[in-house]
Amino acid sequence: MTSATPQDRRINRRTIIRGAAWSAPVIAVAAAAPSAAASPREFRIAPLSDFAATRCVATSAGTARFRVTLRGAAAPVGTPVALQLPAGLTFTAGGTTANVTTVADGVVNVPAFTVTGPAGSYAITGTVNAQVSPAQVFGDVNPSPGTVTELRRSVGPATTAPTFSTVAMTGITTATLGAISGDQAATGTVSTGSNAAVIVSPGGSVQIWGNNSGTQAPAHSILAVGGTNVSGVRFVDSWTSVQTANAGAGGVAAGATGAAVYQWYRNGTGAGPLTTTPVTGISGNVIDAQSNDGYSYVLTSTGLYWWANTGATAAATLIAGTAGATQFSSYAVRETAYTFGGAVLMANGSVQTWSTAAHTLTPRAGFPASIRSIEAGPSAVFALTNDGGLYSSGGAFSSSTGGANWTQRATGVSAFSTWSVSNYSGGSYINATGAVTQFFAASASGIAYTTAARALASGVQAVKVFASDGTYLALGSDRRVYAWGGNLDSGGATLPAAVTGISNAIDLNVWGYHQPSGSFYGGGYIITSTTC
Structure with a gap:
C-alpha cells in the first residue's frame, strides 16, 4: 500500500503526533541534593506539560514543565532539580544542562x-535525586523552511537489496x-x-508535483482554485491509486478553520486538468487533515468529517459523537478490491474504528489507557501511551502472543511509524536512547x-522514523537521512545507510508499495536547511 503522512499534527494528546514520530534520546544527569529533612526516595518527579516548538525559534521558559512531589x-x-536537554x-x-529549583506547587519551569x-x-529529562x-x-x-529533494527507491523483489537516488526540486526554498x-x-x-505536496512559507501556499498530478519532479505547480492560489494552508496530504490502469491522484489542503479546506483530484485516466475545489460543510478549528484513495477527512474542534473525494464538488459529513476527538488515522487501498477505514481517539481516551461507507464507528475494546498517538491500517491499529508503551490490535497479529487483542509490543518507545x-x-x-527497532508480523x-535492531552511524541518535511496506527512513541527530529496504520476512532486507548527497536534513516523509507477490516500490521527500 502507499503511505502518506501529514506532518503538522499539532501537539495535543501526546502531546506529540505521529506519530508522528517522537523523541530524541535523553540521558539522566546526576541528581541535586534532596532536602535534609526528607529521604531521597520520598521525592517523585513527573511531567506536567509537554511542549511544541519550531526549529531555530526560541521556546519560552515555562513552556515545558515538571512537577516534584514529596x-x-x-x-x-x-527543591533542586537537574535538567538535561537531548542532542539538538x-x-x-x-549549554545542555541546567540546575533549577521548584516554584509554587512543586512546579519546575524548564528555562x-x-x-x-x-x-x-525530543524529550527533556528532569532528575530530582539519583535514587x-x-x-x-x-x-x-x-x-524551519528549507529546500526539497525527492527520494526514489529502486524497484525489485523482496530478495533484492534496494538502492536510493535523489532529484532536487527546482525553486522550492521555503x-x-x-x-x-x-x-x-x-x-x-x-x-x-510518486505524487507529493508541500506547504511553502510565508503565506501557506501549496506546491504539488507527481507522475499523476501533471507536473513531474523536478518541476512543480501551485495549487489554485479558479485562478486564485490557495493560501493559509497548515495541513496537507496526498493519495495515489495503486489499482492497475488507474492513474487517479489527489489530496487535501486545510487552513486553520473548516472554512478553508480544499481538495484536488485528477481522474483515473491520468488525463485532463487537475480539479481543485473548496470542501463545504466543515466547521471548527482544524486539528488534522488526511486524504486517501476514495475518501478524505478533516478533524476539527467540532468533530471528524469525511467526504468522497473524486468529484468536481465536495461536501463533508460529520461523524456523530466525535466532538472533542483529539486525533485520528485513516487508510485506503484500491487493488483488486477496495479496503478503507481508520481509527479515532475519542475525547474520553477510547479508540473507535470505521470500515464502512457510512463511516459508522465501532468501539475497539480493551484499548490501553493514556494514549498519546494512534496509527491504523487494514490489519492493525497501533497505540503509543504516555509512558512509552507500544500496543497493537488487529488480525496481522493473530499468530503472535496476545493475538488480535490489544497487546503491549514494546516499552520505552518515544516515536513510531507503522504500515499494514x-x-x-x-x-x-x-526508544529512549535514540535506537531504532524494526518489527514485523504476518498471520497469513x-x-x-518479531524485531530487529537497525543502527544508524556510530554515535548518531534517531529523532524520527518513517515506515512503509518495504521502505524505511530515519532522520538522524546528525541531520542525515538513513534509508533501508525489506521487511523482516525478506531475505533482501538491508541495514540503514546514509542517503548520498544529503546533509542538513530537517524533515522528511516516506511512501511505499508492494505489489501482491510482486516488486517493491517506494520513495519520499527530504527538506534540508542550513544551521540556525
Whole structure:
C-alpha cells in the first residue's frame, strides 16, 4: 500500500503526533541534593506539560514543565532539580544542562531553549535525586523552511537489496511540511510513481508535483482554485491509486478553520486538468487533515468529517459523537478490491474504528489507557501511551502472543511509524536512547511479532522514523537521512545507510508499495536547511 503522512499534527494528546514520530534520546544527569529533612526516595518527579516548538525559534521558559512531589504532596519551594536537554536542543543561556529549583506547587519551569537539530520529537529529562527515577517531558518540533529533494527507491523483489537516488526540486526554498504517496509506476528500475505536496512559507501556499498530478519532479505547480492560489494552508496530504490502469491522484489542503479546506483530484485516466475545489460543510478549528484513495477527512474542534473525494464538488459529513476527538488515522487501498477505514481517539481516551461507507464507528475494546498517538491500517491499529508503551490490535497479529487483542509490543518507545496490509504489518520505533527497532508480523504466513535492531552511524541518535511496506527512513541527530529496504520476512532486507548527497536534513516523509507477490516500490521527500 502507499503511505502518506501529514506532518503538522499539532501537539495535543501526546502531546506529540505521529506519530508522528517522537523523541530524541535523553540521558539522566546526576541528581541535586534532596532536602535534609526528607529521604531521597520520598521525592517523585513527573511531567506536567509537554511542549511544541519550531526549529531555530526560541521556546519560552515555562513552556515545558515538571512537577516534584514529596510524600505525595507538592515539594517545598526551592527543591533542586537537574535538567538535561537531548542532542539538538540548547538552552538560550548556553549549554545542555541546567540546575533549577521548584516554584509554587512543586512546579519546575524548564528555562528557554532553542532547537538547532532537525524537526522531530525530543524529550527533556528532569532528575530530582539519583535514587529516584528521572522523568521526561516530550515535545514535537516543527521544521524551519528549507529546500526539497525527492527520494526514489529502486524497484525489485523482496530478495533484492534496494538502492536510493535523489532529484532536487527546482525553486522550492521555503517548504515547511508536506506529504507524499505513490504507485507502481517506474522509469527503468527506479520508482517514479510518486505524487507529493508541500506547504511553502510565508503565506501557506501549496506546491504539488507527481507522475499523476501533471507536473513531474523536478518541476512543480501551485495549487489554485479558479485562478486564485490557495493560501493559509497548515495541513496537507496526498493519495495515489495503486489499482492497475488507474492513474487517479489527489489530496487535501486545510487552513486553520473548516472554512478553508480544499481538495484536488485528477481522474483515473491520468488525463485532463487537475480539479481543485473548496470542501463545504466543515466547521471548527482544524486539528488534522488526511486524504486517501476514495475518501478524505478533516478533524476539527467540532468533530471528524469525511467526504468522497473524486468529484468536481465536495461536501463533508460529520461523524456523530466525535466532538472533542483529539486525533485520528485513516487508510485506503484500491487493488483488486477496495479496503478503507481508520481509527479515532475519542475525547474520553477510547479508540473507535470505521470500515464502512457510512463511516459508522465501532468501539475497539480493551484499548490501553493514556494514549498519546494512534496509527491504523487494514490489519492493525497501533497505540503509543504516555509512558512509552507500544500496543497493537488487529488480525496481522493473530499468530503472535496476545493475538488480535490489544497487546503491549514494546516499552520505552518515544516515536513510531507503522504500515499494514491484509494480514501483514510492520514498522519501526525509537526508544529512549535514540535506537531504532524494526518489527514485523504476518498471520497469513504464521509469523509472530518479531524485531530487529537497525543502527544508524556510530554515535548518531534517531529523532524520527518513517515506515512503509518495504521502505524505511530515519532522520538522524546528525541531520542525515538513513534509508533501508525489506521487511523482516525478506531475505533482501538491508541495514540503514546514509542517503548520498544529503546533509542538513530537517524533515522528511516516506511512501511505499508492494505489489501482491510482486516488486517493491517506494520513495519520499527530504527538506534540508542550513544551521540556525
